[in-house]
Amino acid sequence: MHNDTIGTVMITEEQILAKADEIGKKITEDFAGEEIVMVGILRGAVLWMADLMKHVNLDMTIDFMAVSSYGAATKSSGIVKINKDLDTDIEGKSVIIVEDIVDSGVTLNYLMGYFESRGAKNVKICALLDKPEGRRVDLVADYVGFVVDDRFIVGYGLDYDQRYRNLPYITWLESN
Ligand code: IMP
Ligand code: MG
16 A cells, blocks of 8 residues: 655755755844744644744744645635634734745645735745746745755655655655
């Protein structure tokens, strides 16, 4: 049953840690003097967010949300189901959404609107990976670790059927 073929190492843990340092410092500069809420999207963003937040030197809190898209037919309408909502009042605060990957952009497009409706002062996106070829809505992430080509990526939080999240590097699924 578990006979997927995994590719070679595409992005190493060292590269990801260096990127977390670089982007964390940039966020620290960009939000100087502000109070921020970093919101991780479960479950894929957990590893990246843990690395990133260690390099953010600001007055900040963290929270998590879990979301899922409705079936393929309705995906383009941008309807996203919230499985775990925020516990934090984000009114008047700067929010940084932390995601594993931006593919179609549907999920983040929805979340941007959701945070704005909850009164966030501003909303930015920080994604470990960006797959621009998958885009179906006009969405640009503010902070991107690495751009990847149109393959099914696994590892470092990203899953296939909930597996491979624990791989300490980014690779792709060759076949299954
Ligand atoms: P989007 O709404 O199409 O941008 O999808 C975002 C979500 O789909 C991400 O948070 C991932 O959970 C998942 N996803 C998209 N592409 C991949 C991939 O290549 N590997 C694993 N998960 C993916
Ligand atoms: Mg996922």
